Amino acid sequence: MSTVLHWATLIAYVAGGLVSIAYLGKQRAGLYRMGLAVLWVGFGLHSAALAAAWAQDGMLPAANLRQSLDLFSWAIMGAALVVNLRLDLKIMGAVAGPLCALMLLAASVLPKVQGVTSPAFKSLWIVAHVLAIMAGYGLLALTFLGGVLYLLQDHALRAKKLGPVFQRLPSLGRLDSLSHTSLVAGFLLMTIGLITGAVYAQMTLGSYWRWDPKEVWALITWLLYAALLHTRLVQGWRGRRGAWLALAAFAVLVFTFLGAGLLFPGYHSFASLAGFGGATP
Amino acid sequence: MKLVLVGLSHKTAPLAVRECLAPPPEAVGGELERCAALPGVREAFLVSTCNRVEALAVLDDQADPGVVTGWLAADRGVGPDQIEPHLYAHQDLDAVRHLYRVASSLDSLVVGEPQILGQIKEAYRAATEAGTSRAVLNRLLHKTFQVAKRVRSETNIGGAAVSISFAAVELAKKIFDSLEGLTAMVVGAGEMAELALEHLVGQGVSRVLVANRTLDRAVELARPFGGEALELGELPRVLGSVDIVITSTGAMLPVISLEMARQALKKRRGRPLFFIDIAVPRDVAQEVGELDGCYLYDIDDLSSVVEAGKASRAEAAEEAERIVAEEVVKFMAWLKGLEAVPTISALSVKAEHIRTAELNRTLKDLGISDPEQAAALDRLTQALVKKLIHDPIMFVKHASHDKSDDTRREQLALVRRIFNIEENGQD
Known part of the structure; x- marks a missing residue:
């Protein structure tokens, strides 16, 4: 379950990042909002994935580098989205989306050390x-x-x-x-x-x-x-x-x-x- | 008679050269008188703004156009060879077109900005006060104002215009995000400063300071904005509490030194300080722009800010160029006509002279004392003379139209030879 959610999150982050980058190019407000919305969806999926892993392992998924990177990526996206509610930085999605997607991707290729x-x-x-x-x-x-x-x-x-x-x-x-x-x-x-x-x-x-x-x-x-x-x-x-x-x-x-x-x-x-x-x- | 325009602008010369060439405002009158006294110079006009220096002179036909360049470059603390590469020179048709384009704000840093027309009007006032603007320049400048007005009302150029101060506001937004609640100060109470203040207050700047050499003018400018007036000596004290500084004094030396900026930054505890220096010569020491937290833009730097809006103005500019071209043709026709005026008047004067002399002699010889008879003879001679010189005058007038300069001059010379008219003063 958590694996499916993990890949869904990655897709959402990549998509949200791309839409946000498209916004930077075209400067249409609709794209900006859409990019952020997709990233919020991704963040929700990410949270669900982590919760599923937690339930599955019976403990906080931070036992190895793979899980820690996953968690770090989640924390950055969460911080970026929450802070952006107030500061409304137009560039945020275009930076946070790709960054968190990369971290997730890195986490995916790391070995699964069973804690x-x-x-x-x-x-x-x-x-x-x-x-x-x-x-x-x-x-x-x-x-x-x-x-x-x-x-x-x-x-x-x-x-x-x-x-x-x-x-x-x-x-x-x-x-x-x-x-x-x-x-x-x-x-x-x-x-x-x-x-x-x-x-x-x-x-x-x-x-x-x-x-x-x-x-x-x-x-x-x-x-x-x-x-x-x-x-x-x-x-x-x-x-x-x-x-x-x-x-x-x-x-x-x-x-x-x-x-x-x-x-x-x-x-x-x-x-x-x-x-x-x-x-x- | 020929029109010669020599000048340099933001397009041809860097700020450092323009600074050297721009005379202080109070010296313009003297400069003009000096120019008018040069050999072959009939009329002179000089406009100097932060973006350009333009000298326009009406010269005798045989005069050397180089005198204008020499005059412009003399006594500027730099050799003419350092200035000359940046100068452009236009004659007659091209000179008129250039002046029209400048006044219509087609040659401005920010195409369509409205201030240049006011500056040209101001320069024209200085020239009339110095007595160096006469028949040709009076007509040309008045036409120029009309052309600029026409361009403004018939094209959209002013609607899209972004003035320097507007560009400054855009930059300030990139530094401070929003101008709400900020403090702005203008140093030097010029028209430009007033315009900039209007923009800034319109964007939410809440506190306004006006510092000026004379306090009276500062008070006057600060009043409509509910601002505080200061003397220049108070600058070091207040600089720390100001976010945006616009300087536009006529001072020859910087009024804001590196040390002053450094002290102000210390008081500001890391909040940035934005200097917009629209004065030529510059008012803020250049090194100030290198301080952490200080941003310094001079008049040249602002040009890059306004690049963006250029495309939308291109169309309006094209339309404006058409108007300018049309008006140039009209003025040149008038100017050519003007060349025929001395010949026509000399012809009339000579004919009248002969008529009155011959009439008086006839009246005396025949012993006519009856006023009625005398009046009849007077009418007769008048009619004769008028009819005789009518065709030559019409020929001279038409000679000035639709002909090349050389043909026109040859024909005028021929008429003068036929009637044996001396070349004399033309005004």
């Missing part, structure tokens, strides 16, 4: 931990996106070559709102995710913090985003400097998500997640 159902994964704490972190990552991906688009638009404004690309990019003010909103919300959720994770570790493993590589990298990421938030709110780094910092922070976030899980052994690593149950040190 062992463990009672440790059924706790509400770990559900909160994973979902909060993932939602936070999805929002911070939007901060990254806002930074990239900001730099593009800033460059266009300075180069004074105001061609079709410039016309289709959102205004700096709106991109700044995107960065601001997603950064504040994303940082908050990531913080909640880290706290719930620490509390759960205390409950199951007896200590809040075990210097697991992923924990260390998550801490580095969190500190970077704290710095980003601080410079934005206190020092007013909202222009190019803020955008570059957001890019750097997201690079570290991606490394935390992928690299720290794949390269280093530890109880968060994707390789060992299957056997997680308190057995690993």
